[in-house]
Amino acid sequence: MDELTIAMPKGRIFEEAYELLVGAGYDLPKELDDSRKLIVEAPNEKFRFILAKPMDVPTYVEHGVADIGIAGKDVLLEHDRDVHELLDLGISACYIATAGLPDTEMDEVTPRIATKYPAVASHYYRSKGEQVEIxxxxxxxxxxxxxxxxxxxxxxxxxxxxLKDNGLVEYEKIADITSRLIANPVSYRLKQQRITELVDKLREQVGR
Structure with a gap:
């Protein structure tokens, strides 16, 4: 059985993904949930977990140091990585939106948009035909x-x-966000049987 290296972010996504994997029947060590290690083995399943920052997960998968990973759709939209998106896990649901002070208009000359998602913001305002400074x-x-x-x-x-605590209001919803299972294209070919089995088990859990 091929070992699978899985990149996962710590925090809320990790906790919900861990529950999905356990619910799918995988025998994972309990200490995985609170380990301070960055690399954790699950020998009973031949899994090797890389615990990473959310923005780094697609990078590890794209470069093949991880076969598969779990990443938020926001990260995938912001960084156009060469990965296969295999399954919407439906966890850590949220959305990307525009917000600002209530009852305010944007600058008529060059509106300024602050964000940690410059690519998403630029694409959104371009699609509306609006020129903004990011x-x-x-x-x-x-x-x-x-x-x-x-x-x-x-x-x-x-x-x-x-937003509310800081006196801001939401203006426009841009995209719904959930966490996705992604795969390195080469790993997907070489380890297709194992990855497909994992996808099928997780699909049963999320009902997709």
Missing amino acids: IELNGSIELAPLIGLSDRIVDIVSTGRT
């Missing part, structure tokens, strides 16, 4: 409209609580 930030995106750095932000929305 300001890339890595954290506290909600701060940008409050200090006059941007007219709008483009960010992930889960419950909307963070």
